[in-house]
Amino acid sequence: xxxxxxxxxxxxxxxxxxxxxxxxxxxxxxxxxxxxxxxxxxxxxxxxxxxxxxxxxxxxxxxxxxxxxxxxxxxxxxxxxxxxxxxxxxxxxxxxxxxxxxxxxxxxxxxxxxxxxxxxxxxxxxxxxxxxxxxxxxxxxxxxxxxxxxxxxxxxxxxxxxxxxxxxxxxxxxxxxxxxxxxxxxxxxxxxxxxxxxxxxxxxxxxxxxxxxxxxxxxxxxxxxxxxxxxxxxxxxxxxxxxxxxxxxxxxxxxxxxxxxxxxxxxxxxxxxxxxxxxxxxxxxxxxxxxxxxxxxxxxxxxxxxxxxxxxxxxxxxxxxxxxxxxxxxxxxxxxxxxxxxxxxxxxxxxxxxxxxxxxx
Numbered sequence: 001x002x003x004x005x006x007x008x009x010x011x012x013x014x015x016x017x018x019x020x021x022x023x024x025x026x027x028x029x030x031x032x033x034x035x036x037x038x039x040x041x042x043x044x045x046x047x048x049x050x051x052x053x054x055x056x057x058x059x060x061x062x063x064x065x066x067x068x069x070x071x072x073x074x075x076x077x078x079x080x081x082x083x084x085x086x087x088x089x090x091x092x093x094x095x096x097x098x099x100x101x102x103x104x105x106x107x108x109x110x111x112x113x114x115x116x117x118x119x120x121x122x123x124x125x126x127x128x129x130x131x132x133x134x135x136x137x138x139x140x141x142x143x144x145x146x147x148x149x150x151x152x153x154x155x156x157x158x159x160x161x162x163x164x165x166x167x168x169x170x171x172x173x174x175x176x177x178x179x180x181x182x183x184x185x186x187x188x189x190x191x192x193x194x195x196x197x198x199x200x201x202x203x204x205x206x207x208x209x210x211x212x213x214x215x216x217x218x219x220x221x222x223x224x225x226x227x228x229x230x231x232x233x234x235x236x237x238x239x240x241x242x243x244x245x246x247x248x249x250x251x252x253x254x255x256x257x258x259x260x261x262x263x264x265x266x267x268x269x270x271x272x273x274x275x276x277x278x279x280x281x282x283x284x285x286x287x288x289x290x291x292x293x294x295x296x297x298x299x300x301x302x303x304x305x306x307x308x309x310x311x312x313x314x315x316x317x318x319x320x321x322x323x324x325x326x327x328x329x330x331x332x333x334x335x336x337x338x339x340x341x342x343x344x345x346x347x348x349x350x351x352x353x354x355x356x357x358x359x360x361x
Contacts, residue, residue, distance in 0.1 A: 009297035013344045014290075015074040016238065018325040020297060020305070059143065059275035061246040069138070070242045072287045073154065076136050077238060078329065079352070080156035099158055100231055100241070103168055104150040106181035106223035113149050113277035115175075117141070121151060123171050131167070132157050135355075140245045140281040147273045152245050165226040172225065182220040189216070245281070286352070293347035295339075304337040311335055 007024040061069070080097040103124065109116070121139070128134040136156045144150055172178055188194050193212045195205055203211075211224070234240050251259075259267065271277075295301070308327050309316050317324040332340050349356045 011295050011297050011301065012292045013340060014071060014292040015078040016328050018327060020323040022321050060248045061280065066246045069246050069281060072138055072283045073238055073241060075287055075290055076138060076154060076156060079136060099155050100229040101153045101155065101164060102150060102227040104225050105148045106172055106177045106225045107184060109148040111175055116149055117278065119174060120171050124168060127167055128155065132159050136284050136286050138283045141276045143274060143276055149276060161226055161228040168226050169222060178221060178223060181223045185215060185220045293343040295343045301339050304340050307335045307337060
């Protein structure tokens, strides 16, 4: 007598997406492999997955990496508590959930990307956690046009730019970047203020003069190596930051052909100058391995999913084996999707019991 198998649907919910997958109780099919049959070429690259044949990212984010980044960012935006206050100069009110910070090197990069990450960036992230109690963050590395590496960080705490600059400049000095910046500026302005027309478009005469006066007063020991970008005027922060921080530079087929025809030594040199060495992005441990809330789909859940579809039928992607609903938690609350919200909130409470009230079981 054969076994009776049945199929069902399982649901996974994250802050910006609901995925419904068709499953079955039937065992998975497997191919029989003869253990006595010898593989003539155990190390053949043809049998290896494509990501192991050439695992160098060439400074580009794959579609999978972009999806993972968007998922981490959605959790960061969901869990960050909004901070309210007044800006010190003009007294305007602000309300921020996350802060967008850019860290640059004060002078020409003379160390490898891996050394910069290990010695400078890691210490900065550690001090962010200890000084300002930053719980969640996402960090992306990128190359500037001058070949220097710089970092974009999204953090869940409001930190004033002056405090960030002081800490980052002190850490940079471990490798002498502030001293090299001072030596360059003293030589450049040896005979008084020197206007550099090369920066005229984005750094006009008035700004250069003001920077000279400030630098001269501080002894050129406090370079402007930190920027805090405002986000209050951006509508869809998740879409904007995902596109901005995971952007890929495009290359024509002719450029690719010319690069591939270069000697290996020159290719390695270009890679070092133009592309980030090592990981392109990382996140805090709290944002890693987040699987989302899971539950089986019953008739009541199907009714709530139908509400989501009726609210916006363009947010749904249908496949033969799964369905994806691109919807945020705020929309689910507005539609009064109680079961879906409860599934996600229970997962969050279990995952982060130190931040939220525990689930009563």
